[in-house]
Structures are given as C-alpha cells and as structure tokens.
Amino acid sequence: MKQFCFAKDQIIPAAEASIHPMDIGLIRGYGIFDFFRTSNYAPLFLSDYLDRFIRSAEKTHLTLNYSKEELKQIILELIEKNNLSDGGIRMLLSGGVSENHFSPTDGSLFIFNEDLDFPPKEKYEAGIKLLPIEHVRYIADIKTTNYAFPVWHSKIWKQEGAEDVLYHMNGYISESSRSNIFIIKNGEIATPDKHILHGITRKRVLELAKNVAIRPISYEELLQADEAFITSTTKKILPVTKVGEKAIGIGKVGPETQKLMSAFAKMEQKSSQT
Amino acid sequence: MKQFCFAKDQIIPAAEASIHPMDIGLIRGYGIFDFFRTSNYAPLFLSDYLDRFIRSAEKTHLTLNYSKEELKQIILELIEKNNLSDGGIRMLLSGGVSENHFSPTDGSLFIFNEDLDFPPKEKYEAGIKLLPIEHVRYIADIKTTNYAFPVWHSKIWKQEGAEDVLYHMNGYISESSRSNIFIIKNGEIATPDKHILHGITRKRVLELAKNVAIRPISYEELLQADEAFITSTTKKILPVTKVGEKAIGIGKVGPETQKLMSAFAKMEQKSSQT
Numbered sequence: 001m002k003q004f005c006f007a008k009d010q011i012i013p014a015a016e017a018s019i020h021p022m023d024i025g026l027i028r029g030y031g032i033f034d035f036f037r038t039s040n041y042a043p044l045f046l047s048d049y050l051d052r053f054i055r056s057a058e059k060t061h062l063t064l065n066y067s068k069e070e071l072k073q074i075i076l077e078l079i080e081k082n083n084l085s086d087g088g089i090r091m092l093l094s095g096g097v098s099e100n101h102f103s104p105t106d107g108s109l110f111i112f113n114e115d116l117d118f119p120p121k122e123k124y125e126a127g128i129k130l131l132p133i134e135h136v137r138y139i140a141d142i143k144t145t146n147y148a149f150p151v152w153h154s155k156i157w158k159q160e161g162a163e164d165v166l167y168h169m170n171g172y173i174s175e176s177s178r179s180n181i182f183i184i185k186n187g188e189i190a191t192p193d194k195h196i197l198h199g200i201t202r203k204r205v206l207e208l209a210k211n212v213a214i215r216p217i218s219y220e221e222l223l224q225a226d227e228a229f230i231t232s233t234t235k236k237i238l239p240v241t242k243v244g245e246k247a248i249g250i251g252k253v254g255p256e257t258q259k260l261m262s263a264f265a266k267m268e269q270k271s272s273q274t
Numbered sequence: 275m276k277q278f279c280f281a282k283d284q285i286i287p288a289a290e291a292s293i294h295p296m297d298i299g300l301i302r303g304y305g306i307f308d309f310f311r312t313s314n315y316a317p318l319f320l321s322d323y324l325d326r327f328i329r330s331a332e333k334t335h336l337t338l339n340y341s342k343e344e345l346k347q348i349i350l351e352l353i354e355k356n357n358l359s360d361g362g363i364r365m366l367l368s369g370g371v372s373e374n375h376f377s378p379t380d381g382s383l384f385i386f387n388e389d390l391d392f393p394p395k396e397k398y399e400a401g402i403k404l405l406p407i408e409h410v411r412y413i414a415d416i417k418t419t420n421y422a423f424p425v426w427h428s429k430i431w432k433q434e435g436a437e438d439v440l441y442h443m444n445g446y447i448s449e450s451s452r453s454n455i456f457i458i459k460n461g462e463i464a465t466p467d468k469h470i471l472h473g474i475t476r477k478r479v480l481e482l483a484k485n486v487a488i489r490p491i492s493y494e495e496l497l498q499a500d501e502a503f504i505t506s507t508t509k510k511i512l513p514v515t516k517v518g519e520k521a522i523g524i525g526k527v528g529p530e531t532q533k534l535m536s537a538f539a540k541m542e543q544k545s546s547q548t
Contacts, residue, residue: 001296018292019300021366021384022275026293028421029303060426090375092295095425101364101388102425110295114375135412138423146422147302149412151369151376152334 002082002113006074011081019108025094027101031145032056033092035233036200037116038084039272043075048200053091056143061104062093078113088114088234092145119163119235124261127241127253128163130176131156132219136169140195150177166243168219179230181240182212183222184256192217201231208263227254237261276356276387280348285355293382299368301375305419306330307366309507310474311390312358313546317349322474327365330417335378336367352387362388362508366419393437393509398535401515401527402437404450405430406493410443414469424451440517442493453504455514456486457496458530466491475505482537501528511535
C-alpha cells in the first residue's frame with residue numbers, strides 16, 4: 001500500500017483510511033472494485049477500466065458521485081503524490097451503511113496505490129497448472145468484491161501445486177478466479193462467452209488476435225487443446241500447461257501463446273507512451 | 275445501531291468503530307458473522323450461536339482470539355451498557371489486511387447491538403411469497419458475509435412482491451437467502467439436507483417436531499406440499515403460502531405450522547428466563 005490514498009472525497013495518508021464495519025461492503029460483502037496498472041507513471045488502458053468501474057456501479061445500483069473525467073484526475077494526482085512509476089491502482093466502492101443492513105445505499109469510494117508483483121519469470125516460461133473445480137460465478141460480468149469462495153478455496157489449490165482454479169459447470173468452462181481463459185486448437189483461438197468477467201486484458205487479446213471465437217467451450221475441449229493461457233491485469237498473458245493432472249498439448253508453452261505474449265508486451269509499451 | 279460496540283479488543287462508541295478498507299473483509303468479501311437476539315436482556319440460545327461463530331472462524335481459517343466464555347462475557351457487558359432488552363447482536367470477524375490482498379490473515383472482531391424489526395403481524399397471519407431462483411450457495415454451511423447475490427437480487431424479488439427468494443438447483447430446493455425452509459405433506463415435516471446453513475431456529479424446530487425428515491426435497495415436492503414455512507433468527511417461524519405464482523396447499527397458513535409457531539414462542543420464553 002503506497003503512502004497516499006483517496007478516501008471519501010479527499011487524498012489522505014493511506015494508513016488513516018477507514019470505513020465503518022457496519023457498511024454492507026463488509027457485513028454483506030456488497031461492493032465493487034477495479035484494478036489496473038501504471039507503467040512509467042501512465043495508467044494502462046485507463047479508459048476501459050473506468051468504463052467498467054462505472055458500469056459495475058450502475059449494475060449494482062450503487063451511486064458513484066464522480067464522473068469518468070473526475071476519477072481520471074484523482075487517479076493522476078494520486079500517481080504523482082505516490083510517485084507510482086510501476087504499480088497497481090485499486091478502486092473500491094462499498095454498498096454503504098444501510099438502515100436494514102441489507103439494501104444498498106450511498107457507499108464510500110476509495111482509491112489505493114499498491115506495489116505489484118508479477119508471477120515469476122519461470123511461470124511464463126514453463127506455464128502454470130490450474131485446478132478444475134465445479135463452480136460458476138453469479139453476476140460474473142459485474143466486478144463485485146465477491147471472492148469469498150476462491151479465497152476460501154485457495155488453501156486447496158495451493159496444496160495441489162496449482163496457480164489458481166478453473167471454474168467449470170455442466171461440462172463447460174468459464175474462467176479462473178481472477179483471470180479469463182483462452183484455448184488454441186489447430187490454429188483457432190477460442191474463449192468462453194458466458195459466466196465471465198469481461199477482462200480488459202481479454203479485450204486486448206481479442207484485438208490482437210482478431211479472429212478469436214467467442215463461444216461455449218467444453219471442459220473436454222480444453223483438455224484436448226494444443227495450447228491454453230489465462231489473461232488478467234496482474235498476470236498479463238500467462239500460459240497454462242496443465243489442468244488438474246492433464247498436460248495441455250505437449251505440456252509446454254506453445255508458439256501461438258508466445259506470439260501473443262510478445263504482441264501484448266508491445267501493445268502495453270505503446271499504451272504507456274501515449 | 276446501539277450506542278456502544280465491541281471493536282478490536284475494547285468497548286467503544288459504535289459510531290467510532292472503523293476498519294481499514296484494504297481488509298479482505300471488504301476488498302474480497304471474506305469474513306464471517308453471526309446474529310442473534312435478546313429477549314428481556316437475555317441472549318437467546320447463545321451457546322448455539324457462539325459455537326457456530328467459532329466453527330465458522332475455524333472453517334474459514336480465521337483466528338478468533340477469544341474463547342467462548344470470553345465472548346459471552348463481552349456480549350453480556352455490551353447488553354448491559356446498551357440496555358438492550360429486546361434487540362439484535364451482530365458478531366463480525368473480518369479476513370484481515372493481507373499482504374497479497376487475497377489470503378486470510380489476522381482480522382478484526384466486532385460486536386454490534388441493534389434494534390430489531392420483526393416482519394409485521396399480517397405476514398405471520400397470511401403467510402409470505404418466495405420467488406424461486408436457480409442458485410446454490412457455496413460453502414453454505416459456513417456463515418460467511420457472502421450475500422452479494424441476494425443483495426443484488428433483492429430489487430427483483432421486491433418488485434415481484436416476494437418476501438425473499440427460494441434457491442433451487444437441478445430440481446432440488448435448498449434454502450432462502452437468510453432462512454431455512456420446511457415443508458409439510460400428509461403430516462410429514464421435511465427440510466433439505468444439503469447446501470444449507472445450519473440455522474439455529476432450524477435446530478429448534480428439529481427439537482420441537484421430533485420426526486422431521488432431513489433429506490433432498492425437489493422443487494416439485496415443495497409446490498405440492500400442504501404447508502411450508504421458513505425459519506430464521508429475525509423471522510422465527512414464518513409461513514410460506516406462495517412460491518412464485520403457485521399457492522402452497524390452499525394458500526393459507528396451515529394448522530401444523532401454527533402449532534410449531536406457538537411451540538417455538540413458548541420455547542423462546544423459557545430460554546429467556548433461564
């Protein structure tokens with residue numbers, strides 16, 4: 001956590017930020033957030049993230065008292081105050097202190113700056129393992145703070161040597177706990193269409209790879225794929241070489257994934273310079 | 275919210291309670307709680323609620339720094355300071371401020387006293403409507419703060435004139451968003467066995483009714499039942515006379531439900547006097 005944050009209408013020392021514990025953000029787990037990065041002091045793909053945050057607020061019936069432009073100005077001011085060259089920015093809007101302790105009301109807005117650790121280089125070189133689990137997120141397209149299940153489950157996937165989980169339900173895959181998933185088979189790149197968060201890195205891959213098929217993908221199809229990878233803000237494009245005990249393709253990072261990883265790195269660099 | 279609360283090891287004015295917004299209780303919706311009532315200054319069925327709270331902490335890998343007896347003493351002190359004759363007591367344990375903003379760590383414990391509104395008398399006399407929805411709670415037997423889905427959905431069930439939702443999945447019912455459900459058919463009382471919170475009021479009904487069948491109950495079976503009711507701390511035993519647009523039985527509060535309502539009232543009275 002960097003020194004300063006934005007909390008309830010002003011920039012203050014981050015350690016002094018506080019919220020009342022009766023806020024339904026805490027007692028009902030009802031809130032939204034978003035998370036993006038800076039590269040060389042520039043927030044990457046900021047417009048997309050702000051659009052999504054504003055959309056999440058609308059969809060959860062929470063009032064956001066700042067326009068997109070105002071949020072941008074606060075974020076830029078915070079980056080400068082924290083000297084945040086390369087780090088993470090977390091926006092959070094709580095459900096508010098509600099009279100009946102259940103219905104959403106006017107919540108509190110926070111913006112924090114954070115240090116950021118990417119997965120180690122070896123994981124990009126060898127690929128990672130996902131642990132499959134029968135689960136589907138509800139209202140998955142809204143970036144809520146509802147991560148109780150994967151936080152609870154993380155103890156298990158770590159024991160299994162997995163980097164994260166892979167959600168599947170009724171034979172179809174959707175996403176990982178904080179990432180989208182793509183598969184490649186005979187040159188076709190595909191990604192699930194339903195029960196997913198519309199990730200910004202996912203969006204970038206759709207732009208880079210052009211003909212990605214956005215459609216239902218069965219769990220069996222994933223296991224038979226030549227390559228697979230997950231995408232997220234903090235993982236960028238991370239190759240998946242194992243799902244449970246099954247190797248994906250030959251169990252190594254594939255050429256198409258590598259191409260996309262390079263293309264994404266260039267795209268990011270470009271975004272940080274504009 | 276009553277004047278005093280217990281917050282992070284001391285009794286303080288409730289308005290001054292605070293938690294850091296980077297606690298995963300807020301940014302990941304990871305925390306546990308419990309809620310019970312006082313009647314004539316006595317916390318009802320306190321031992322059961324404390325057992326459950328302690329069990330929830332264990333199951334979520336959260337450290338509770340107080341024993342059952344210590345929690346009891348704090349609660350009794352708080353009731354006295356707040357002069358809480360008939361009200362609600364909410365215990366909350368957050369996941370803590372975690373280094374990786376995901377894994378549970380040492381959280382904060384809060385205990386609040388609240389005013390309490392029961393459903394109006396008419397609802398006990400006419401019964402209520404539940405809106406069925408395909409959903410199942412994960413780790414339903416742990417009393418987590420994970421209510422993002424029903425909070426979000428409550429706008430819809432209120433529009434439909436329902437008191438709450440009824441979760442069902444693959445043709446089987448489980449529970450309402452904050453209540454257990456029972457059905458009665460040809461004199462047999464039954465309640466679902468899986469994907470439920472083990473409610474304390476549910477437990478009381480199992481004691482009162484003796485031969486309750488605890489087993490899978492199909493959605494169809496519910497629709498064909500003679501009577502149905504939900505149980506919870508704040509609703510006690512509340513008759514269900516409609517599910518969606520279908521009347522349960524003859525659409526009126528049935529005799530078996532009425533008997534249980536009376537028996538439960540007596541049981542509560544007894545508990546508050548011991």
